[in-house]
Amino acid sequence: MPVAAAVALLLVAGVITTFLQARPTGLAVAELSDGGAVTHSGWERVAITADDPGELDRVVVEVDGKAVEGRRGEKAVSLSGLQLAEGPHTLTVRAANSLPWLPDAVIERRFTLDNTPPKVSVDQVDAKSPKGPVTVRGAVEGADEVQVGDQKVPVKDGKFEATLQAVPATLVLEAKDAAGNSGRHEMAVKVPHPGMRAVHMSAAAWATEELREPVLALARDKKIDAVQLDIKDESGEIGYASQVPLAQQIGASRGYYDAKAAVDQLHGMGLRVVGRLVAFRDPVLGKASWEAGAHDRLARNKGGGPWTRHYGEYAFTNFANPEVREYNIAVAKEAASLGFDDILYDYVRRPDGPLSQMEFAGLTVTPEQSIVDFLRDSRAAVRPHGAYLGASVFGIAAHSGTDIAQDIPALSAHVDYVAPMVYPSHWGPGEYGVDNPEAKPYDIVKASIANFVELTKDTGATVIPWLQAFSLKHHYGPGEVQAQVTASADAGVKSFLLWNPACRYDSAGL
Template sequence: MTVSPSVSTRGMVIVAVAMAATAVAATSISVAHSRGTALVVQGIEDGAVVRSVDVNRLAISSADAGSLDSVEVVIDGVVVPTRRDGDRLTAEPVDLADGAHELVVRVDNSVPFLPGTSTERVFTIDDTAPTVLADAVDAVSLRDPVTVEGTVAGAESVLIGEQRFPVDTNGSFSASLAAVPGRVRVEATDAAGNSGHQDLEVRAHHPGMRAVHMSAQAWASEALREPVLRLIREKRIDTVQLDIKDESGEIGYDSQVPMAKKLGAGTDNYDARAVIDQLHGAGVRVVGRLVAFRDPVLAEAAWRSGAKDLVVQDESGSPWSGGYGGFAFTNFANPEVRAYNVELAVEAASLGFDDILYDYIRRPDGPLARMTFPGLTTSPEQSIADFLGDSREAVRPRGAFVGASVFGIAARSGSDVAQDIPAMAAQVDYIAPMVYPSHWGPGEYGVADPEGQPHDIVKASVADFVAVTENSGAAVIPWLQSFSLAKSYGPTEVQAQIAGSTEAGAKSFLLWNAACDYESAGLQPG
């Protein structure tokens, strides 16, 4: 049934009680029946602000169950149907609009010439959730506090994470968060229990980089490390990319992550904290490359222990090889695999790495129909994008950016390796496409000889990534070729790629040389 309010004061709390001489407790009304039997009314406090669903909790009880037959419940002058529920009387559901309403519990006296007894309460219905309007959140630095500001209507405080912040008389709030999250939820709950929220991405703009790749073994070699330190001193680079976990599944330092300790995956190639302090002291940033799902150490250990769901399998149920080796790819859909990589990322960020740059953040290349990913409940593309989002949420509060290295072809045919670039870009701070000229076939992007035309192929392919990531908040920082294959690559070819990338809208870059030798890169002082 629908009961119209007798008082129209939407959104306000009105306290007005007209009652008999009987006492009213904080949570119930005791109405003295003329026969000496006390009725207890529960469910609505005097002056309460409640939701309409809470009115349906109205109940009347009595030590003399028979006396309930003479009780009448009236809301806004309309008798509300009731029903017996054992020794209680409950009201049938009613539909009340937001605003003030009057409740009357009335007892007809069974003794002639004696008046009946009634008790009245005024309460307010509020089914309107608070409205939260938070401003866009921009983080200037991931290692400094970030401020979340906005307005809220209908509540006196907001909850952000596990912290509660007050709302002033104008409805404004300002919250300073010590750690910078990837996402933030601003939630407000009003006096009636209605809840409203707004979810926000915390935008953090990557500062850019001029970087070279260094494996853990290369950094341990003075002959390879010293030329890179010279590039730093000459201000030809401003970032060093140092491997955390590489394609072999080995970790470059003595990781304390429990799974790494169990696998024996850690090494002593470098002291992570000491190296980071050294490089930061030289004025450069440090990017940690974390090879995610190509991990022979974890895959083989899992398979031999019987935990086969941690490994990508072929149609016969054997470990997927695809030319990468017998135990190459771990299963990106498996919670233990995902947790291991996130824990390594969190540890690295806590040690001081400025970025976590995932590599092999994909399924194996090859026919999807021949692969099995135990536990996969979504598309491979969605699962990998979700992993990146989870990882950024865990890493961001430790002060590190998150990037993803992707195939150069992924801007156009990412499904070949489960790299949906727009979906991934929404979950990371930058996309790092591997656009090496030597990896393109003749005619790609209309370039007749990609390896011989490094400027043209890099400009065209990077422009594609810039276009598909537009408005995602993610930067494009390409991997460029600093090695020779069919053609010899030196300063001219490297500079041609940098120019092409810059013209396409990506001014930052990472140089790749598997041997970590950059003597022939021809980098200019920045």
């Protein structure tokens, strides 16, 4: 190679080396793409880096054409703390070249600062049954897709529609925009109850042909379309052979009837099967828990002993205790999985009496709220099995709910129906302006049910009352039963549950 050519190559190589040394190498902007969107927190993470952090001293940063001061760290320049308004912006990072005839290193990022989350709203939720499916329609502003339950659904012209095969108790919808903002909408899914005309049957009664056959005859004659069959009653016994571990451990599981066979038989006749589950009055669980040293499972008096009053020793368990709640929910889930159409809680309350004389270990909210939370959790547990959830409540709960921890409007938001016990014999003189309620079944039932209808308005819960089919001071025959059924219908409620503790019913009243 000629000497002149070799010298020229050396000069060029020197210039290139000088050029490379005169500008930062590996200059980059992290956490910000060109043309993208970013939230304020995302903007806080933007950083300027170079292969040699020492070269960052020559970097000039501009936002929208104006120089800004970054925060120099050991390895990067951060823009944290730089406040920007929402909207489009331009970030320019310029590294001056020490050789004036050579260009500077420049990186430019056009971006949008977006801190506004998408808006998600629901126009309609259409579920005919808790067994599913359910169709959800709504609108989204600021996002191209929405997460509906476990489905990602596209948004077209601001609208979306999704069909879920399972009906959740609570539906969660979430939409995210390009910047990462998240908009969320959560709602309870209401499933209208189809209504029913039912009679109460205890486990022992169902196992007795003499009592069971007249009820089946009522069904064949179309006098009733549902049977309420006890799951767990006031004694704490579970009428069928429950497989719930705690039920077996404490001896609560009985085999009075075959639950699956009973449900299949009644379904075969076109009847609904309502499982009555007495929740917190439970002497079996109470006694076993006390003897095992699990005293927190019981409602107690101020002396630390079990609350008794007129219930009997160990009779009332602690509604605030997680193990007591989990036990009842486990039984409810089991019954729903066996095919019971409804789980209808009874004694879903605190004991009546002065609250100041009672103790409920672990209670951190009001008794009313604790009961509401229990019902919310219960519906979430039984809904996947396709069952409705109901709550039997005192008639007086309409105006004196704190006496037994039953806040009707609050709990109605978390059940599919409320079943008020409006037995005329249980009202005192003068209630609802009726001087002798037991002697005037039509008047007292119509007035009290109308009150419950008003209290449950707009909650999504149906009212299905317990009516009296037994006698106390006054004889109750077909006429008195029919007066209550008519009063209920005149108050806007065509469904009912008849209660006779002896489980004997006369079709003439229907």
